[in-house]
Amino acid sequence: MVAPSVLMIVGTDTGVGKTRTGRALARRLCRGGRRIVAIKPLETGCTGPPTEREDGVVLARATGQVEPGHALLRFRDPVAPPEAADREGRQIDFEALVRRAREHAARASIALVEGAGGLLSPITWERSAVDLGRALDARVLLVAGDRLGTINHTLMALQVLELGRLDVMGIVLTAPEQPDASTGSNAAAIARLSGPRRILSAPRLTSLEDASRHLEEVTKWLDLA
Numbered sequence: 274m275v276a277p278s279v280l281m282i283v284g285t286d287t288g289v290g291k292t293r294t295g296r297a298l299a300r301r302l303c304r305g306g307r308r309i310v311a312i313k314p315l316e317t318g319c320t321g322p323p324t325e326r327e328d329g330v331v332l333a334r335a336t337g338q339v340e341p342g343h344a345l346l347r348f349r350d351p352v353a354p355p356e357a358a359d360r361e362g363r364q365i366d367f368e369a370l371v372r373r374a375r376e377h378a379a380r381a382s383i384a385l386v387e388g389a390g391g392l393l394s395p396i397t398w399e400r401s402a403v404d405l406g407r408a409l410d411a412r413v414l415l416v417a418g419d420r421l422g423t424i425n426h427t428l429m430a431l432q433v434l435e436l437g438r439l440d441v442m443g444i445v446l447t448a449p450e451q452p453d454a455s456t457g458s459n460a461a462a463i464a465r466l467s468g469p470r471r472i473l474s475a476p477r478l479t480s481l482e483d484a485s486r487h488l489e490e491v492t493k494w495l496d497l498a
């Protein structure tokens with residue numbers, strides 16, 4: 274069997290548009306008739322039963338998958354996963370989490386995996402999203418906000434990805450709610466400073482269908498046979 278293609282959606286930070294990008298990309302890829310699974314390995318800030326406010330649920334709805342219907346591991350407090358786990362007296366088994374993610378990925382031709390927080394946000398006190406990407410043999414889609422500060426954040430993230438020997442498929446810059454003087458110029462600046470790269474500036478589209486159409490370019494980066 275051909276190994277599933279795992280694409281990890283990582284961010285320069287939390288709140289930069291990973292989930293928005295992931296759900297739109299998942300929807301687009303589903304249109305191509307492929308079996309897509311979208312996975313949120315860990316999610317914090319989850320109180321009570323899973324609701325549509327949770328990333329894991331949003332991603333599952335975008336593909337229509339039954340399993341997983343929500344994040345593989347859910348924690349109550351909206352803090353980094355190992356801190357949230359400590360507060361509940363739980364432990365995060367990194368290897369078991371990787372196994373579960375791989376099992377889901379194996380049932381699809383492409384698995385989208387959304388990281389928690391930013392690239393170096395811890396998954397356990399020993400492992401980060403970079404380690405998860407390596408463990409899943411993932412390629413990476415880096416998501417950043419198209420706003421002041423993103424040049425620095427994006428270049429730092431690219432260096433971290435390079436150190437972690439993760440293959441960066443491309444970068445999506447998401448439009449902020451309030452554009453600033455840098456919005457619209459950051460993609461060219463990042464390309465100029467980091468060398469030729471695939472960078473897509475994504476406008477702030479509210480409809481899932483529009484957002485998904487706009488990510489057509491990213492599906493080409495995936496180079497699907």
Ligand SMILES: Nc1ncnc2c1ncn2[C@@H]1O[C@H](COP(=O)(O)OP(=O)(O)O)[C@@H](O)[C@H]1O
Pocket residue numbers: 284286287288289290291292293294447476477478479
């Ligand atoms: N195109 C958009 N239109 C409306 N709201 C958006 C858009 N993109 C992002 N948001 C809002 O910005 C916030 C952060 O986006 P999200 O995708 O959840 O980021 P992340 O997954 O990186 O934490 C969310 O509240 C989301 O609803």
Ligand SMILES: [Mg+2]
Pocket residue numbers: 291292293328387
């Ligand atoms: Mg998210």
